[in-house]
Amino acid sequence: MNKQYKCNIILDLLPLYTDGMTSDVTDAVIEEHLKECEKCRQAYEDMSGEINLGLQQKKRRKRRRLRYKKKSVGRMVLLGYFLLLLLIMALCVLDVVLFL
Numbered sequence: 460m461n462k463q464y465k466c467n468i469i470l471d472l473l474p475l476y477t478d479g480m481t482s483d484v485t486d487a488v489i490e491e492h493l494k495e496c497e498k499c500r501q502a503y504e505d506m507s508g509e510i511n512l513g514l515q516q517k518k519r520r521k522r523r524r525l526r527y528k529k530k531s532v533g534r535m536v537l538l539g540y541f542l543l544l545l546l547i548m549a550l551c552v553l554d555v556v557l558f559l
């Protein structure tokens with residue numbers, strides 16, 4: 460097979476390959492080609508680098524969401540304390556009113 464022709468096919472398949480959507484046979488062909496073709500290997504590294512970046516962004520977003528969740532839990536606890544304090548104060552006022 461003509462090398463340029465093969466490169467075009469490999470480059471077409473690379474997105475699927477990096478997503479793990481290709482069959483074992485296709486994986487083997489792509490890996491074999493990447494070993495001997497600098498251009499396609501470079502394209503693959505660029506592509507998988509982008510994917511890793513995407514994953515990192517996703518992780519960062521998830522971490523931010525978790526942090527937000529923690530903050531809102533803290534707010535809920537504070538609100539709980541505040542309500543408890545209000546209840547105690549109300550009971551005290553009620554006590555005073557009842558004992559007068």
Ligand SMILES: [Zn+2]
Binds near residue numbers: 466467469497
């Ligand atoms: Zn190639």
